[in-house]
Amino acid sequence: xxxxxxxxxxxxxxxxxxxxxxxxxxxxxxxxxxxxxxxxxxxxxxxxxxxxxxxxxxxxxxxxxxxxxxxxxxxxxxxxxxxxxxxxxxxxxxxxxxxxxxxxxxxxxxxxxxxxxxxxxxxxxxxxxxxxxxxxxxxxxxxxxxxxxxxxxxxxxxxxxxxxxxxxxxxxxxxxxxxxxxxxxxxxxxxxxxxxxxxxxxxxxxxxxxxxxxxxxxxxxxxxxxxx
Amino acid sequence: xxxxxxxxxxxxxxxxxxxxxxxxxxxxxxxxxxxxxxxxxxxxxxxxxxxxxxxxxxxxxxxxxxxxxxxxxxxxxxxxxxxxxxxxxxxxxxxxxxxxxxxxxxxxxxxxxxxxxxxxxxxxxxxxxxxxxxxxxxxxxxxxxxxxxxxxxxxxxxxxxxxxxxxxxxxxxxxxxxxxxxxxxxxxxxxxxxxxxxxxxxxxxxxxxxxxxxxxxxxxxxxxxxxx
DNA sequence: GCAAAAGTGATAGTAATACTATTATATTTG
DNA sequence: CAAATATAATAGTATTACTATCACTTTTGC
Numbered sequence: 001x002x003x004x005x006x007x008x009x010x011x012x013x014x015x016x017x018x019x020x021x022x023x024x025x026x027x028x029x030x031x032x033x034x035x036x037x038x039x040x041x042x043x044x045x046x047x048x049x050x051x052x053x054x055x056x057x058x059x060x061x062x063x064x065x066x067x068x069x070x071x072x073x074x075x076x077x078x079x080x081x082x083x084x085x086x087x088x089x090x091x092x093x094x095x096x097x098x099x100x101x102x103x104x105x106x107x108x109x110x111x112x113x114x115x116x117x118x119x120x121x122x123x124x125x126x127x128x129x130x131x132x133x134x135x136x137x138x139x140x141x142x143x144x145x146x147x148x149x150x151x152x153x154x155x156x157x158x159x160x161x162x163x164x165x166x167x168x169x170x171x172x173x174x175x176x177x178x179x180x181x182x183x184x185x186x187x188x189x190x191x192x193x194x195x196x197x198x199x200x201x202x203x204x205x206x207x208x209x210x211x212x213x214x215x216x217x218x219x220x221x222x223x224x225x226x227x228x
Numbered sequence: 229x230x231x232x233x234x235x236x237x238x239x240x241x242x243x244x245x246x247x248x249x250x251x252x253x254x255x256x257x258x259x260x261x262x263x264x265x266x267x268x269x270x271x272x273x274x275x276x277x278x279x280x281x282x283x284x285x286x287x288x289x290x291x292x293x294x295x296x297x298x299x300x301x302x303x304x305x306x307x308x309x310x311x312x313x314x315x316x317x318x319x320x321x322x323x324x325x326x327x328x329x330x331x332x333x334x335x336x337x338x339x340x341x342x343x344x345x346x347x348x349x350x351x352x353x354x355x356x357x358x359x360x361x362x363x364x365x366x367x368x369x370x371x372x373x374x375x376x377x378x379x380x381x382x383x384x385x386x387x388x389x390x391x392x393x394x395x396x397x398x399x400x401x402x403x404x405x406x407x408x409x410x411x412x413x414x415x416x417x418x419x420x421x422x423x424x425x426x427x428x429x430x431x432x433x434x435x436x437x438x439x440x441x442x443x444x445x446x447x448x449x450x451x452x453x454x455x456x
Numbered sequence: 457g458c459a460a461a462a463g464t465g466a467t468a469g470t471a472a473t474a475c476t477a478t479t480a481t482a483t484t485t486g
Numbered sequence: 487c488a489a490a491t492a493t494a495a496t497a498g499t500a501t502t503a504c505t506a507t508c509a510c511t512t513t514t515g516c
Contacts, residue, residue, distance in 0.1 A: 019463095024463080026463085026464075041370070042369060042370040044369065045370070047501085047502065047503080048502095048503080048504085049501090049502080049503090052465095057464075057465065058464090058465060058466065058467090059466095059503090059504085060464085060465070060466075060467090060505090060506095061463090061464060061465065063503095063504075063505085064463080064464080067504095068503075068504080069503090133368055134368065136364040136365075136368060137364075137365060137368065139425070140361055140362065140364060140365065140421075141270060141272070142269070142270040142273070144425050145425055148425065148426065153426070157426065157428065157429065160429045161428070175431065175436075175444070176431050176436075176441045176444065176445070177431070178428065178429055178430050178431050179419055179422075179429075179430045179431050179432060179438075179441045180445070181429070182418070182419075182422060182426075182429045182430055183411065183415050183418070183419075183445075186414075186415070186418050187411050187414070187415055190410070190411070190414050191407055191410075191411075193368075194407075194410060197367070197372050197373055197376065198376065198381070198385065198410075200385065200389070200406065201385065201388045201406055201407075201409070201410045202406050202407045202410055203403065203404050203405070203406050203407050204407060208403075208404075210407075213404045213407045216403070216404065216449075217404070217408070217411075217445070217449055220448060220449045220451075221444075221445055221448045221449055223448075247492095252492085254492085254493075275472090275473065275474080276473095276474080276475090277472090277473080277474090280494095285493075285494065286493090286494060286495065286496095287474090287475085287495095288476090288477095288493085288494070288495075288496090289492090289493060289494070291474095291475075291476085292492080292493080295475095296474075296475080297474090
């Protein structure tokens with residue numbers, strides 16, 4: 001995986017940051033430590049002051065990179081979805097059979113993230129936990145429409161559309177391809193969360209994965225023979 | 229609907245409030261106006277000070293009913309799920325055919341909420357919007373395990389279990405009944421949200437409902453003929 | 457090699473939030 | 487009608503989410 005991606009920069013919307021954190025070592029430290037700190041404390045208890053201490057600097061330095069913690073969260077989650085998008089595109093592009101392609105896509109998009117480091121400063125497994133716990137908070141806001149217009153959710157939108165196209169390639173008559181695609185992406189985060197905190201609300205555990213569940217769900221739904 | 233429920237009190241966990249808001253007219257006003265205010269401003273911008281002004285009282289009065297706004301949100305969402313549970317139980321209890329029963333359940337749990345007032349002070353349609361936008365924030369916290377142990381999510385847990393049982397009644401060999409049940413409940417909120425803010429990520433709109441999508445999804449999945 | 461520019465770290469300050477505490481007044485109830 | 491309880495108002499604290507300023511350091515461009 002590493003070789004495929006080395007030297008590759010994941011693009012996020014430029015309005016999410018004041019100064020590109022990838023452009024300096026302090027910026028990279030901000031990204032690295034913010035992921036750990038949000039994972040440790042939760043987004044509500046995470047502050048730029050605490051982050052400043054963590055990077056042996058202070059609040060004001062962080063503000064030079066990000067306007068506020070909401071934008072930082074949008075940056076981190078956009079990066080995550082961009083990273084998933086690369087995995088999806090490279091992982092499926094040489095598969096001819098639509099059914100096989102879709103199954104691979106679902107695997108990539110719903111599996112747990114192992115330590116598999118594309119970049120030295122981003123711990124993808126930790127970022128995955130942050131996404132599971134905090135991604136919803138990035139769009140469940142009163143500013144969502146304006147921010148969506150500004151392109152802050154562009155990567156995520158594109159990812160759902162890619163999955164939708166793969167669903168339609170398997171069954172062009174399926175009526176709910178977008179909804180199913182968004183259900184798989186969002187639902188996978190949710191099942192991973194339930195696994196940890198509400199085990200009675202899911203079959204997923206150490207042995208059963210969200211990937212198995214969603215693969216079965218999509219397969220049975222698209223196998224259904226339509227009338228006429 | 230009204231007749232069935234009149235005089236019925238929806239039970240929520242007693243540790244969610246300091247003083248039962250149903251026990252006084254000020255308490256009812258707190259519930260009534262908090263729903264509207266959270267819906268207007270979003271949970272992050274909602275404060276007890278603003279709520280105090282709204283009920284022509286002040287902050288300190290609100291604190292006598294609820295420890296903090298997080299507990300108030302838990303109270304409101306628990307009430308909502310309790311209300312849904314009554315609809316589910318009364319709406320399905322005389323249906324014999326498991327398939328028909330499940331279809332009715334999905335309809336009740338995924339449909340949009342119309343003005344249909346069980347209580348004078350709770351606007352269920354408005355509360356439904358609050359649940360769509362804010363419910364996730366009530367459990368995506370670092371305190372979720374402790375609070376779950378305390379029973380703060382009891383009603384929701386029970387609702388998923390009820391739906392799970394109905395799924396198993398249709399197909400006792402289906403391997404992912406809990407996951408499917410939690411997907412339907414959570415996914416319905418999500419599809420309603422997408423309909424409003426990310427229309428390209430869902431087929432749901434004025435004509436297609438989340439209910440149709442989930443009914444189709446569950447039907448096709450449980451219609452699938454197993455090998456052996 | 458040096459001056460200018462840019463980046464960083466530290467401190468101070470503001471308005472708002474999320475409370476706690478106290479007290480006076482109003483209302484309920486035994 | 488007195489005692490208990492509920493409410494309203496005010497004040498105060500620590501923290502948050504910033505903005506502004508300034509000194510110091512590092513980078514860079516000629």
